[in-house]
Amino acid sequence: MGATIDYDQDTQKILVKNRSLDLSDPDHKGIWAGNLILTKDGGSTKVTGQLKMEGVGNTTNTVGATLTFYNDNNEKIGEASIHGDDFGVDAQTFVSEGLGDFRSYSTVNLHVNHVNGHVISAAPGIVYENKKHSFTLNLPKSWEGKYDVAETIDETSTFETISFIDTANKGYGGVVFSIGIWTKDDWSRNGQAAMEAGHVSKIAERGDKVFTIIRPGDVQYDPHNEKLTAEYQLMSSYVNTIKTSFHANGSLTDREAKEILKVLLPKAEFIVAGMFNGSGFFNIDRTQTIPGEEAYCLVTGIPQQSGESPSDMMDNVKSIADLKKAVEDVFIKEIAQQLFYSRYLETEDRGLPLYKDYEGRMYVNSINGGHGWATKFLMDTAKIISQKDNVVEIALDTIVLDEPYGSLIIKIKFVNGKWMMASGLDDMVYDRWIR
Structure with a gap:
């Protein structure tokens, strides 16, 4: 090898x-x-x-x-x-x-x-929410109907475990993983020893609580049953991705906000400055048009780009339903309706609607010109202005043609286990510079 x-x-x-x-x-x-x-x-x-x-x-x-x-x-x-x-x-x-x-x-x-x-499209998931301890986990859709959750509390130490159990292997234990909840004092005394012993790793700290993920130290399935073994091993293969999906509801730090924006903003910019910025975003076939509406040309894909980019999320856009799915993977539905659908899909005007479906395929109005986009976001300047419940407001500096332009104010919202854009990219404060 x-x-x-x-x-x-x-x-x-x-x-x-x-x-x-x-x-x-x-x-x-x-x-x-x-x-x-x-x-x-x-x-x-x-x-x-x-x-x-x-x-x-x-x-x-x-x-x-x-x-x-x-x-x-x-x-x-x-x-x-x-x-x-x-x-x-x-x-x-x-x-x-x-x-x-x-x-x-x-x-x-x-x-x-x-x-x-x-x-490879993102696999669908389901959100597990624990209201008692205010956290969520993203579980794979394939787990639906196949797991139970059991909670236990150690009366002397108040250490609590929330175990996720493969129901098919419940008779053999079936624990795929557990979330362990410690007090800070208990963690400071015993946490290091627990991690050194194996199977325990810290995943978050909120207030007086420390959250850990615990993997079983022994066999939790029937090793003599090929089907049950495969079922348990498949569920176990997701533990790492479940672990990193853990979200404890509470205040985000500036650092966490920056990491979220590094993922969200390029996708949002791709939609605002690309998909809904005139007819030049998609490749088109001008020989295939909607009968009686020759301005509408068949969408055939997007320009090939080198390396990974937000364009990957548009590769499978063949209809307006596909287009909306791509948009609503980034923007909450209310903002998508306000910023994009009402302005570009539901308005009759010169060059609009921008996109139409015909015989199951999407067509773009080729006479819609669009405009330039020269704004750059300075991610490292992002600072949280306010946060309440599951909505966070953030300011970050921008430049246009290498000159300071102002601070962009955006909102993100935690919905169904992930952060999404809850505002557009045009709320600017021009007399303010964060750096």
Whole structure:
């Protein structure tokens, strides 16, 4: 299989990793990554690792994937993209990098974005909400109807566990993972020993509570039943992604807000300054038009872009229903209706509506010109102005043509287990500069 080798300038040591590849995307079987070596490279972290595929014979394949890194407080601290066109059954070395220093990560997740040009859509999920302790988890849709939740409290220490149990294996224990809730005092006394003993890792701290995730230390399924074993192992494969979806309702920090915006804002900009900025966003076929409405040309896709970009979320837009689905993955529905649908899809005017469906396919009005977009967002300046319940208001500096332009005020809202845009990109304060 070979090994991953790199040189760490800080320690002046050659680093070698030669183990089995153990990172996988539970929603896309057959692709494995691992043997990760992280070294500092200026203001970035260089990531060297290996990736292999199962069941592809002697073919070489194009794969795009993302590694997301988290610290021991379950905060996202870095991200690196994997791109290559020669992946196969043998482990192939890749080299990537991400902004910042995330060498001290404690958890890493692999997400497969596309394989041989086929975009892998985000898998549907269900939200588990614990109102008593004010937290949520994103569980895979495949778990629906297959798990129970059991709560226990240690009377002497007040340590509480919330266990998620595979109902099919309940007779054998069936615990896939548990959320452990400690007081800060108890955690300060016993937490380090619990982590050193294995199976326990810290995921959040809110007020006087410390939240941990606990994996079983023994077999919780029937090892003699092939079907029950496979069922339990499939559910267990999601524990890492469930762990990093943990959200304790409470105040966001500026750092957490910045990480959320790094994901949301590029997608929001793609929609505002691209999809709903005239007819030039999509590729079109001018020979195929709506009868009697020759200005409406068939949408055939989007311009090819190098590397991963927010454009990936538009690859499957073939109808207005698809378009709305892409928009509502970023903006809450009320804002989508106010900013986009009412203005561009439901208005009869010159050049409007911008998009129409005809015989199940989407067409764009080719005489709608649009306008330029030169605004850049300075993510590192983001600061929280206010937060109440599940809505957070944030200000961040912007520049236009490399000149200070003002502060953008935006709102984000936590809905169904994830943060979404709850405002547009045009609420500017021009007499204010955060930096």
